[in-house]
Amino acid sequence: xxxxxxxGGNVSLSKEAPGLKKINVGLxxxxxxxDGADFDLDAMVFLVNDxxxxxxxxxxxxxxxxxxxxxxxxxxxxxxxxxxxxxDEVINMDLEKVPADVQKIVVAVVIYEGQTRGQNFGMVExxxxxxxxxxxxxEIARYDLTEDGGTVTAxxxxxxxxxxxxxxxxxxxxxxxxxxxxxxKSYGVNA
Amino acid sequence: MTQxxxxxxxxxxxxxxxxxxxxxxxxNLTGLDISAFGLSAERKMAGDDYIAFYNNPRTPQGEITxxxxxxxxxxxxxxxxxxxxxxxxxxxxxxxxxxxxSAPQLLVTLGGVSFDAKPALKNEKAAMLLELYKHSGxxxxxxxxxxxxxxxxxxxxxxxxxxEAPGTAAAPSPAAAPVPTAPAVSLKKQTQVRLDKEIAExxxxxxxxxxxxxxxxxxxxxxxxxxxxxLVLDISASMSVLYRQGVVQRxxxxxxxxxxxxxxxxxxxxxxxxxxxxxxxxxxxxxxAGAVEKLIKxxxxxxxxxxxxxxxxxxxxxxxxxxxxxxxxxxKTPVYVIFITDGETFDKKESEAQLxxxxxxxxxxxxxGVGREKFExxxxxxxxSGRYIDNxxxxxxxxxxxxxxxxxxxxxxxxxxxxxxxxxQQGLLS
Numbered sequence: 001x002x003x004x005x006x007x008g009g010n011v012s013l014s015k016e017a018p019g020l021k022k023i024n025v026g027l028x029x030x031x032x033x034x035d036g037a038d039f040d041l042d043a044m045v046f047l048v049n050d051x052x053x054x055x056x057x058x059x060x061x062x063x064x065x066x067x068x069x070x071x072x073x074x075x076x077x078x079x080x081x082x083x084x085x086x087x088d089e090v091i092n093m094d095l096e097k098v099p100a101d102v103q104k105i106v107v108a109v110v111i112y113e114g115q116t117r118g119q120n121f122g123m124v125e126x127x128x129x130x131x132x133x134x135x136x137x138x139e140i141a142r143y144d145l146t147e148d149g150g151t152v153t154a155x156x157x158x159x160x161x162x163x164x165x166x167x168x169x170x171x172x173x174x175x176x177x178x179x180x181x182x183x184x185k186s187y188g189v190n191a
Numbered sequence: 192m193t194q195x196x197x198x199x200x201x202x203x204x205x206x207x208x209x210x211x212x213x214x215x216x217x218x219n220l221t222g223l224d225i226s227a228f229g230l231s232a233e234r235k236m237a238g239d240d241y242i243a244f245y246n247n248p249r250t251p252q253g254e255i256t257x258x259x260x261x262x263x264x265x266x267x268x269x270x271x272x273x274x275x276x277x278x279x280x281x282x283x284x285x286x287x288x289x290x291x292x293s294a295p296q297l298l299v300t301l302g303g304v305s306f307d308a309k310p311a312l313k314n315e316k317a318a319m320l321l322e323l324y325k326h327s328g329x330x331x332x333x334x335x336x337x338x339x340x341x342x343x344x345x346x347x348x349x350x351x352x353x354x355e356a357p358g359t360a361a362a363p364s365p366a367a368a369p370v371p372t373a374p375a376v377s378l379k380k381q382t383q384v385r386l387d388k389e390i391a392e393x394x395x396x397x398x399x400x401x402x403x404x405x406x407x408x409x410x411x412x413x414x415x416x417x418x419x420x421x422l423v424l425d426i427s428a429s430m431s432v433l434y435r436q437g438v439v440q441r442x443x444x445x446x447x448x449x450x451x452x453x454x455x456x457x458x459x460x461x462x463x464x465x466x467x468x469x470x471x472x473x474x475x476x477x478x479x480a481g482a483v484e485k486l487i488k489x490x491x492x493x494x495x496x497x498x499x500x501x502x503x504x505x506x507x508x509x510x511x512x513x514x515x516x517x518x519x520x521x522x523k524t525p526v527y528v529i530f531i532t533d534g535e536t537f538d539k540k541e542s543e544a545q546l547x548x549x550x551x552x553x554x555x556x557x558x559x560g561v562g563r564e565k566f567e568x569x570x571x572x573x574x575x576s577g578r579y580i581d582n583x584x585x586x587x588x589x590x591x592x593x594x595x596x597x598x599x600x601x602x603x604x605x606x607x608x609x610x611x612x613x614x615x616q617q618g619l620l621s
Binding site for chain 2: 033034035036118119120121122123147148149150
């Protein structure tokens with residue numbers, strides 16, 4: 001049974017799935033059914049250190065940089081086949097390969113041109129983040145953040161972080177009013 | 192005052208709201224319909240009863256009651272009384288012809304909370320403004336500000352309502368309409384003698400109309416013609432004045448007078464359409480008095496205009512099915528349809544498809560637009576390409592009630608004689 005999280009809640013992935021080596025983080029939302037510009041959502045991942053900053057710009061993984069410097073995190077882009085069926089975007093994480101100085105992996109989603117199009121997360125229906133076991137594809141945890149959307153165009157959906165020897169997942173649901181730029185800067189990316 | 196932005200969602204407790212409450216929508220746009228839809232958690236309709244709108248201002252237990260003015264609508268809502276399957280109440284604005292955002296404002300106010308949906312909208316003719324919804328046991332308010340350029344029909348589909356696409360109609364049944372086998376002329380004569388007697392006895396007010404109908408038919412060489420007459424009436428809410436003032440009843444009488452001259456049994460089949468279409472049975476001389484009032488009691492006015500559904504119902508009635516047709520259908524007796532509406536349809540594509548498919552059937556469509564609308568789409572149907580033969584004509588009648596009956600019959604019969612010739616040439620009529 002996957003663990004269902006609410007905003008702020010966390011779960012130990014290592015305990016839920018003993019022997020966990022790889023995970024896939026699936027992100028999904030309903031496509032727009034009303035008229036107007038489609039919601040174009042992009043997943044972005046930051047590998048950050050103790051200070052909450054990326055070690056270098058390569059650790060900001062997104063559609064133009066699909067893999068972290070060490071290869072531990074890869075952005076699969078639009079997912080149409082295979083693991084994470086039904087997810088709009090999938091990020092693969094090889095936890096064993098994550099360098100020791102990376103404390104957490106932040107998963108965020110930005111609405112592309114959200115501000116100019118007048119779109120925000122409150123308009124997006126059924127947004128969620130879920131963590132799947134990379135080995136076998138079982139769902140370990142899920143966070144439905146539809147109600148936590150708000151009127152922002154950039155949001156941190158969740159974090160995968162180290163806690164002693166285990167990996168945990170936390171449902172964040174925190175928005176950035178100033179969108180993409182503010183989000184990226186907050187993690188020390190030279191954008 | 193808390194001003195919400197589109198997309199913003201707040202708990203009732205955070206913004207000082209509680210039930211019962213009053214929601215008002217101030218818009219100042221003539222012809223804008225504001226409605227409240229009771230919906231399931233999944234935003235699906237929970238039945239027609241739980242839509243508070245123009246034609247049904249009160250839900251069954253009075254959970255939602257609407258006061259609808261020209262510039263403003265207000266709703267009294269007791270959320271606690273709603274049935275458990277209704278977990279959302281969505282306030283919508285729809286307009287037949289112009290985008291909702293052309294209203295000077297679309298200001299929704301409830302308690303100390305307000306939301307102007309206008310800036311969030313562009314070309315939508317149907318818009319969701321704001322919703323009240325239950326989440327984790329607590330009611331919340333959400334500012335929506337999204338909608339559909341196509342209008343009410345699309346909104347209804349979004350809410351899980353049915354708008355049939357052409358070709359998805361129920362399984363076809365063989366054409367069951369009996370076609371008279373006796374020689375048309377003698378049958379016609381017998382029928383007319385009987386009808387004349389009936390008119391004199393039961394509906395003497397029709398006698399002069401019948402005479403005028405006769406003259407018009409003769410002019411076009413249709414005095415010996417036999418058809419099956421169908422009267423299709425718009426029952427969208429905007430027609431309400433025409434119903435209340437008895438205009439529709441008088442139109443029905445005029446049509447029946449015409450039908451008494453050339454319908455195969457002197458009765459006309461009546462179809463009603465708004466959001467749905469209804470095969471409403473037939474009306475003869477004996478039943479014409481008060482007929483329209485009775486129809487409207489059985490089928491109250493509806494919030495919507497769906498030509499295609501009405502056309503499907505007519506095709507089903509006479510030809511057994513409303514599915515796409517590949518080859519010409521030949522019958523002895525044509526169907527003559529008088530299709531009366533006061534507004535443009537929501538299902539244009541489907542209507543075009545229906546008219547194209549129907550062009551392979553022996554049926555002539557006389558579209559009558561009443562009032563001052565532009566009726567661009569009806570004009571388009573009149574000239575629609577891709578049909579087997581030209582099977583429709585459109586006339587606009589600003590005031591159908593004051594138009595001279597002789598002129599009315601001229602307009603109703605215009606192009607019909609030409610259609611019959613073409614239909615015979617092209618193998619639709621034997």
